[in-house]
Amino acid sequence: MAGKIKEISAQDFKSEVLEAKCAVVDFYSTECPPCEALAGKYESLSLIYGDDVKFIKIFRQENRALAEELEVSGSPTVLFYQQGKLMDERLTGGIRRTDLMKNLDQLLAPERAEELKKKIVSKERECEVLILGGGPGGLSAAIYAGQAKLDTVLVDIALPGGQVSTTHLVSNYPGFIEPQPGFMLSHYMSEQAKGAGVEFVTAVDVSEVDLEKKEILVDGFERIRAKKIILATGASPKPLGIKGEREYKGQGVSYCATCDAKYYQGKEVIVIGGGNSAIEESLFITRFASKVTVVHQFAELQANKQAQQKAFSNNKITFIFEHEPREFIKKNGSMEAVVEDLRSGESSTIKGAGIFVFAGMKPNLDFVGHALKRDQWGYLKTDEKMYTNISDVFAVGDVRSKEYRQITTAAADGTIAAIAIAAELA
Ligand SMILES: Cc1cc2nc3c(=O)[nH]c(=O)nc-3n(C[C@H](O)[C@H](O)[C@H](O)COP(=O)(O)OP(=O)(O)OC[C@H]3O[C@@H](n4cnc5c(N)ncnc54)[C@H](O)[C@@H]3O)c2cc1C
Numbered sequence: 001m002a003g004k005i006k007e008i009s010a011q012d013f014k015s016e017v018l019e020a021k022c023a024v025v026d027f028y029s030t031e032c033p034p035c036e037a038l039a040g041k042y043e044s045l046s047l048i049y050g051d052d053v054k055f056i057k058i059f060r061q062e063n064r065a066l067a068e069e070l071e072v073s074g075s076p077t078v079l080f081y082q083q084g085k086l087m088d089e090r091l092t093g094g095i096r097r098t099d100l101m102k103n104l105d106q107l108l109a110p111e112r113a114e115e116l117k118k119k120i121v122s123k124e125r126e127c128e129v130l131i132l133g134g135g136p137g138g139l140s141a142a143i144y145a146g147q148a149k150l151d152t153v154l155v156d157i158a159l160p161g162g163q164v165s166t167t168h169l170v171s172n173y174p175g176f177i178e179p180q181p182g183f184m185l186s187h188y189m190s191e192q193a194k195g196a197g198v199e200f201v202t203a204v205d206v207s208e209v210d211l212e213k214k215e216i217l218v219d220g221f222e223r224i225r226a227k228k229i230i231l232a233t234g235a236s237p238k239p240l241g242i243k244g245e246r247e248y249k250g251q252g253v254s255y256c257a258t259c260d261a262k263y264y265q266g267k268e269v270i271v272i273g274g275g276n277s278a279i280e281e282s283l284f285i286t287r288f289a290s291k292v293t294v295v296h297q298f299a300e301l302q303a304n305k306q307a308q309q310k311a312f313s314n315n316k317i318t319f320i321f322e323h324e325p326r327e328f329i330k331k332n333g334s335m336e337a338v339v340e341d342l343r344s345g346e347s348s349t350i351k352g353a354g355i356f357v358f359a360g361m362k363p364n365l366d367f368v369g370h371a372l373k374r375d376q377w378g379y380l381k382t383d384e385k386m387y388t389n390i391s392d393v394f395a396v397g398d399v400r401s402k403e404y405r406q407i408t409t410a411a412a413d414g415t416i417a418a419i420a421i422a423a424e425l426a
Contacts, residue, residue, distance in 0.1 A: 003043035004050030007057045010066040018084040022107040023054040029075035037202045038076050041097040048119045094159040094203035097219045123222040127153045130226035135162020136407045137397025138232030139189040140414030146196025148422035155201045161186030168258045168284045211393050228392045228421045235361035235398040244328030252335040257281035264289045273358035279303035279311045286316040295320045363399045375401040386417035
């Protein structure tokens with residue numbers, strides 16, 4: 001095993017972990033993309049912290065009883081121990097290097113943690129194509145660039161997949177007769193890009209993005225410089241900006257039905273919005289919830305006709321039209337939405353165990369400054385080959401100004417940008 005890492009099994013847990021001064025334990029599985037994303041970070045941090053903290057790996061599938069005893073239910077899960085005592089914070093899923101370091105630092109005296117940081121050696125990496133964002137737009141560009149034998153690096157602040165990985169079922173992506181779980185579709189795209197030779201740098205912090213120089217800083221120590229940059233950072237749910245929304249995010253207010261609907265089995269929930277996402281996700285939520293109340297600001301739904309028909313014929317869904325939410329309140333563990341009737345101006349309160357917000361999207365562009373030309377909603381303007389106004393910088397997918405934002409249109413944008421780049425670099 002590379003780095004200063006020791007692989008152990010359950011019988012050595014006491015001597016290697018509980019009797020150590022400080023230890024960090026990675027419960028991993030095979031065929032687990034987040035485990036693969038963690039492996040390089042774990043290894044490089046073991047070279048920095050490895051004299052002070054024992055770096056342990058345990059194969060979860062072969063040590064199930066220990067994993068269950070420690071309530072490890074997902075891979076990877078990283079646990080931190082000080083003098084045999086399990087620390088409160090555990091990391092799981094797409095684990096960032098900065099979060100690992102924060103927890104490792106807490107095992108040590110502050111001066112020692114500072115001293116160890118001096119061991120971090122800055123790295124530089126040159127490539128031909130740097131793609132920021134691993135949703136369908138970035139992944140399609142990666143597949144084409146990789147297959148064109150361009151030295152391509154794809155960087156994502158999370159795990160690859162983008163919005164598709166949190167979409168329950170995708171029924172309109174060509175090539176699949178049956179609806180596909182979103183996470184499987186993004187898995188196929190990622191594996192195809194990796195197979196084309198693209199290097200993935202995922203679950204990282206991205207800073208110091210200099211589009212003129214075509215370079216970025218990853219995790220504060222690795223500078224990546226490219227000939228061409230493709231911005232494929234997609235879009236995120238737009239918050240309503242009302243009182244109670246931020247306070248109860250993740251504790252009653254959600255933006256992702258795939259992630260959270262299962263927690264509302266047999267309960268009543270409220271959905272805010274009336275577009276495609278709101279209605280399709282409401283239909284999905286009815287698999288769990290006993291009742292879904294859709295609150296929409298207009299007199300009619302904006303969703304496509306097929307979704308509307310399904311929603312109107314679903315007896316678990318009721319609609320409150322021409323109302324807008326003004327405040328979310330949490331009382332005795334349950335949620336309330338204060339809504340205003342836009343015709344009369346009168347307020348009323350709707351009760352539910354949880355509230356799902358699907359009120360449109362905003363482009364993920366906080367990191368790029370104001371040199372790029374945008375439309376009135378803040379999306380990036382490009383020409384038909386996906387060039388932005390900055391030379392050698394392209395934009396694809398939902399981050400781009402366009403009429404229709406779908407997986408196919410993001411994939412098409414990524415295709416066009418990569419072919420244009422391949423022709424230029426030939
Ligand atoms: C609930 C829901 C259901 C949907 N259902 C469908 C459907 O059935 N069919 C369909 O065709 N479309 C559907 N869509 C739309 C579709 O998912 C999007 O159009 C598509 O994912 C856009 O792809 P993208 O690559 O542009 O961006 P995204 O999918 O948004 O991916 C962007 C990626 O960029 C990363 N990123 C963000 N900021 C940075 C940064 N600073 N640096 C590096 N990386 C960054 C993110 O982590 C993410 O992985 C749905 C969308 C939602 C929200």
